[in-house]
Amino acid sequence: MDFTFLPTNAQSILAMTWLDYEPYYNNLEARKLDASTVNAWLDDWSALASCVDEQFTRLQVVVSQHTADEELQAQFDKFLDEVQPAVKAADQKIKEKLLASGLQPKGFEVALKMMQAEAEIFCKENLPLSAEEQKLANEYDRIMGDTTVMWEWEEKTYWEMITLYSYETDRHVRERAWRAIWDRLYENCEAINELWGKFMAVRLKIAENAGFPDYRSYIWKQKRRFDYTPDDCKSFHAAIEEVVVPAAERVYERHGQRLGIEATRPWDLDVDQFGRPALRPAKTVEELNSKALNVFEKVDPKFREYYQAMLDNNLLDLDSRKNKASGAYSLCYNMARLPFIFMSHTNTAIDVDTILHEGGHAFHSFESAHLRYHQKAEVYVPAEFAEVASMGMELLAAPYLTQKHGGFYTEEENARARIAHLESFLVFLPYMALVDAFQHWIYENPIEASDGITCDDKWGELWDHFMKGIDYSGLEKYKNIFWHRKGHIQTDPFYYIVYGLAELGAVQVFDNARRDQKKAVENYRKALALGSTVSLPELFATAGAKFAFDAGTLKDTVDLMEEVIEELEAKL
Numbered sequence: 001m002d003f004t005f006l007p008t009n010a011q012s013i014l015a016m017t018w019l020d021y022e023p024y025y026n027n028l029e030a031r032k033l034d035a036s037t038v039n040a041w042l043d044d045w046s047a048l049a050s051c052v053d054e055q056f057t058r059l060q061v062v063v064s065q066h067t068a069d070e071e072l073q074a075q076f077d078k079f080l081d082e083v084q085p086a087v088k089a090a091d092q093k094i095k096e097k098l099l100a101s102g103l104q105p106k107g108f109e110v111a112l113k114m115m116q117a118e119a120e121i122f123c124k125e126n127l128p129l130s131a132e133e134q135k136l137a138n139e140y141d142r143i144m145g146d147t148t149v150m151w152e153w154e155e156k157t158y159w160e161m162i163t164l165y166s167y168e169t170d171r172h173v174r175e176r177a178w179r180a181i182w183d184r185l186y187e188n189c190e191a192i193n194e195l196w197g198k199f200m201a202v203r204l205k206i207a208e209n210a211g212f213p214d215y216r217s218y219i220w221k222q223k224r225r226f227d228y229t230p231d232d233c234k235s236f237h238a239a240i241e242e243v244v245v246p247a248a249e250r251v252y253e254r255h256g257q258r259l260g261i262e263a264t265r266p267w268d269l270d271v272d273q274f275g276r277p278a279l280r281p282a283k284t285v286e287e288l289n290s291k292a293l294n295v296f297e298k299v300d301p302k303f304r305e306y307y308q309a310m311l312d313n314n315l316l317d318l319d320s321r322k323n324k325a326s327g328a329y330s331l332c333y334n335m336a337r338l339p340f341i342f343m344s345h346t347n348t349a350i351d352v353d354t355i356l357h358e359g360g361h362a363f364h365s366f367e368s369a370h371l372r373y374h375q376k377a378e379v380y381v382p383a384e385f386a387e388v389a390s391m392g393m394e395l396l397a398a399p400y401l402t403q404k405h406g407g408f409y410t411e412e413e414n415a416r417a418r419i420a421h422l423e424s425f426l427v428f429l430p431y432m433a434l435v436d437a438f439q440h441w442i443y444e445n446p447i448e449a450s451d452g453i454t455c456d457d458k459w460g461e462l463w464d465h466f467m468k469g470i471d472y473s474g475l476e477k478y479k480n481i482f483w484h485r486k487g488h489i490q491t492d493p494f495y496y497i498v499y500g501l502a503e504l505g506a507v508q509v510f511d512n513a514r515r516d517q518k519k520a521v522e523n524y525r526k527a528l529a530l531g532s533t534v535s536l537p538e539l540f541a542t543a544g545a546k547f548a549f550d551a552g553t554l555k556d557t558v559d560l561m562e563e564v565i566e567e568l569e570a571k572l
């Protein structure tokens with residue numbers, strides 16, 4: 001059977017049905033597998049898996065581009081109901097065949113370990129449940145996508161409102177905008193809590209079906225976390241509380257003093273400390289792209305080439321419009337071996353941070369495109385390292401964001417943007433610990449936590465533990481539902497910790513670049529190109545970092561960030 005007959009263009013890929021895929025799976029299952037045939041067999045499997053994956057990715061993309069288009073939604077649902085379960089079942093047989101063969105193809109050791117874990121958690125009864133969970137996630141995106149506010153006779157999206165209250169220099173307007181969006185989010189409570197109960201029921205059933213004592217142990221295996229445990233996460237939370245919470249409090253305090261306010265309220269967190277108007281890095285998407293090209297080039301000319309290829313192939317959706325899902329992502333079309341970036345342009349510093357972040361992910365796809373499907377960045381690379389690619393890029397690019405390099409800012413503006421960025425890295429860690437600790441509580445107390453209102457109270461309690469320095473008095477009802485807007489808690493349980501672990505890696509890469517930029521970027525690219533052919537600690541090591549949770553490593557990174565902030569303060 002000729003696997004080159006698999007479709008390669010978007011239209012034909014989107015039209016694939018299970019009946020189209022089935023003969024290919026049957027062929028792989030029936031073929032003789034030994035040392036002499038394994039490479040060709042893997043190549044064919046890789047092509048087939050890439051095609052299915054690209055169909056899924058393309059559907060995800062179009063649905064997020066048009067949240068109100070019911071026809072597209074129905075098409076996606078059809079894929080989830082009809083194609084995906086059949087494919088997963090067929091794929092499981094192929095995995096078992098490879099595992100049973102005892103063959104250890106070179107460069108496939110890590111993938112085999114991952115497959116072993118997947119085979120262990122596989123359970124046919126869970127296929128419709130996974131599809132159900134995906135639909136709940138789509139429903140969540142729809143609720144958030146529909147969340148608009150009438151603001152001065154204009155309908156504003158949720159993200160437009162966030163930027164409005166974040167950067168507005170008039171404190172009264174900021175507060176009014178903040179309250180408008182949170183009053184609107186409060187109206188979603190019932191819908192979100194009802195959805196939450198459904199999420200929990202599906203997840204608990206999935207863990208039970210797969211034979212796990214609880215959902216967390218299931219997810220640990222599902223996320224293929226071989227290199228750390230839930231207890232490590234808890235030590236990490238404790239280390240953050242010890243080392244980072246005081247540093248974050250220093251940030252809020254400095255901020256409040258400069259703003260000349262008595263208490264830092266939730267609408268005061270992102271506004272410029274000196275009351276300067278918001279940074280406007282790029283008026284249009286075209287401007288954002290042309291400057292991004294220059295900045296990426298300074299990090300490494302190869303990155304400009306990659307970004308240019310994305311522009312040439314129409315692989316960026318960056319503008320802001322209604323009925324577009326919130327958030328940002330980079331996904332890979334694995335047949336085409338090209339990534340796609342999605343975000344909503346706001347002409348604020350967030351755009352720059354986001355394009356660098358998603359750019360890092362996209363370049364990971366380019367660097368690992370030479371590998372087979374199961375070794376590539378999107379498939380088995382641990383997220384803890386995938387986010388080093390993205391957060392590392394945010395920091396590697398930071399020195400080149402000035403107009404001198406063809407970038408977005410004057411020297412002073414860049415110092416300001418970088419301080420804000422590093423401060424956001426500092427204050428992120430306590431928030432990350434909160435989101436992660438909350439989820440440990442949820443899945444350790446699944447019955448109580450199936451009730452959204454109980455979760456609201458627990459979230460509020462944990463918030464006070466980690467989020468010191470922000471005054472929420474009188475706003476408790478909003479504080480307690482803050483987790484409703486945290487998409488990761490809703491749709492990607494236990495993922496959030498990876499940002500914290502990756503941040504530690506990214507800051508170490510940045511530390512290396514401060515000493516030797518060329519060498520640091522070289523190691524970074526080497527690690528990206530490895531895909532998932534080595535373990536998580538080895539990926540970190542190749543990038544020049546240590547995979548760690550301890551207070552010591554954490555303290556070194558916090559000290560470095562505070563040191564750089566001080567250097568930049570001198571440029572203001």
Ligand SMILES: [Zn+2]
Pocket residue numbers: 357361387390
């Ligand atoms: Zn990311």
